[in-house]
Amino acid sequence: LTACGCVVLWAPNSIDGVVAGLAVTYAGGALVPANSRYTAHEVADIVERTSAQLGIIADGFLGKTQIADLKALRADAPILDLAALDSIGITDADVDAVENAADAVSPDDVADVLFTSGTSGRPKGVRSAHRQSVAAASSWSTVGEVSGADRYLVISPFFHSYGYKVGVLVGLLHGCTIYPMATFDADAALALIAAEGLTMIPGAPAIFLGLLESQKFPRNDTSSLRFANK
Numbered sequence: 001l002t003a004c005g006c007v008v009l010w011a012p013n014s015i016d017g018v019v020a021g022l023a024v025t026y027a028g029g030a031l032v033p034a035n036s037r038y039t040a041h042e043v044a045d046i047v048e049r050t051s052a053q054l055g056i057i058a059d060g061f062l063g064k065t066q067i068a069d070l071k072a073l074r075a076d077a078p079i080l081d082l083a084a085l086d087s088i089g090i091t092d093a094d095v096d097a098v099e100n101a102a103d104a105v106s107p108d109d110v111a112d113v114l115f116t117s118g119t120s121g122r123p124k125g126v127r128s129a130h131r132q133s134v135a136a137a138s139s140w141s142t143v144g145e146v147s148g149a150d151r152y153l154v155i156s157p158f159f160h161s162y163g164y165k166v167g168v169l170v171g172l173l174h175g176c177t178i179y180p181m182a183t184f185d186a187d188a189a190l191a192l193i194a195a196e197g198l199t200m201i202p203g204a205p206a207i208f209l210g211l212l213e214s215q216k217f218p219r220n221d222t223s224s225l226r227f228a229n230k
Helices: 015-026 040-050 066-073 082-087 092-103 130-143 161-174 186-196 205-213
Strands: 006-010 030-034 054-057 079-081 110-115 125-129 151-154 177-180
Touching: 006 015, 006 040, 015 030, 015 082, 015 161, 015 177, 030 040, 040 066, 040 125, 054 066, 054 082, 066 079, 079 082, 110 130, 110 161, 125 130, 130 161, 151 161, 151 186, 161 177, 186 205
Parallel strands: 006 030, 006 054, 030 110, 054 079, 151 177
Antiparallel strands: 110 125
8 A cells, every 4th residue: 555545445334444534544545435235337437446456355245245356346456354453463563564654644635535415417526634534523522522431323424524534533632432323224223222322322313213203212211311302
């Protein structure tokens, strides 16, 4: 990976996805989170348009054979399985190279490229520098009074700025515990709130409507929540 080279991450919300995404930006790359509901053809288009040097894929999410399909479409870009990243051998020289690259990253280098939904045309990639992404997360968390004691359910997808910058980066800035949810399930979310004493659930109005309409809502303790809004 060269400095500011793009890496496409095609995966649902997960701790593995968080680690992979932060590793890219730490090493000076530009993270390009792809919509986890995209098809392989749509992701291949993102890889081509960003001249991505690498694709990291959660193979099999929602029953899709993503790696095989994407490799067939983009043979020129290495494709790695997110679940197998911890088995990749690294040397001391690799570690030194990463640390040297990290030391060279500046606040004005591109940290991420997030694509619009494409509802009004072809999706457009929006670049943000490190200082911009960190500032957005910092401003939001100041309003939300986020602290390291918070336990944060991140339902908004990481490929969206709300899930990535208000979710992952806020957790990183304040050291709070985040609980990524790959797909929204109201009953599972209510059970997690009660079991883990979650304190924060930001999200779209539909999330809260789903929680309130669940038959399990009255039977689950949600008293730990201090923050639940859009």
